[in-house]
Amino acid sequence: MMDLTRKGEYAIRGIVYLAARQSDQVCLLSDIAAAVDVPQTFLAKIFQQFSKIGLVRSYRGTGGGFVLGRPPEKITLLEVVEAVEGPIIPNRCVTGEGECSRTSSCNVHPVWVKVQTQVKDILEKVTLKDLAGL
């Protein structure tokens, strides 16, 4: 339970590597992939997701590549993880979509809410600056 998938692991490795570079230096995907030991095509998908929500900025064409979308201290681990793994939901109940039809008698519900809150809280306090050792 609670495990990060490979995608999430790769995502962290990749963006932490990028965060450790100079902010004005455009990084090639191929370089990042080689450096963090992740299949390039797979990492491409991950960085596309990052790009869509602005965690990274991409430049196409010759001389293109990726740079961090914001300063490393402004990007949290929570954002990175949720970008590729989806929201942190320990149980379907927590989605609030009324799926927990037995809510009235469901004493478990508040426990999951607590778990969710705690985990998000931890991940939110860690930034790429911390992770990149800056």
Place this chain on the structure above:
Amino acid sequence: MMDLTRKGEYAIRGIVYLAARQSDQVCLLSDIAAAVDVPQTFLAKIFQQFSKIGLVRSYRGTGGGFVLGRPPEKITLLEVVEAVEGPIIPNRCVTGEGECSRTSSCNVHPVWVKVQTQVKDILEKVTLKDLAGL
């Protein structure tokens, strides 16, 4: 991320139902399954796992069924969840099997340890007594 599977959900429902019964009353699997709306054959597998580690006690043959293995206040939600979902491991690193070959530079590692500790802590403090509303 962090989601409980159906198996885990069913497991909780089933054992909470059992906890809410009289402790001397042997419950039929078929009754439990019907009450908590879970396929009986699937629930059977789950209760077998419970039985192996003593969370429930089973009686075979006529008049058989299940009873809780210990008083409800002595069984934690953590035990129930880990019984069917496996240990709570937010990242492979935490297993301590030396899989995190990049440990030296891995600032992410301690974060996962913290997550693991926090979550286990929350789930450990909730007992079946609480969940069954006793």
Place this chain on the structure above:
DNA sequence: CCCAAAAAGACTATTTATGTCCTGTTTAGT
């Protein structure tokens, strides 16, 4: 012996995870 009930193992279907591949689009440089 016969029946009721759980245990155990084999089997199946669906979904998710983990990638790969191909084609398109953008951009820099000549």
Place this chain on the structure above:
DNA sequence: ACTAAACAGGACATAAATAGTCTTTTTGGG
């Protein structure tokens, strides 16, 4: 304009995990 470099996006492939089902065996009671 042409070409090569580099990301974008969609379709596809394979393997593993999830979510069950089915059948047979074991056990206990009457």
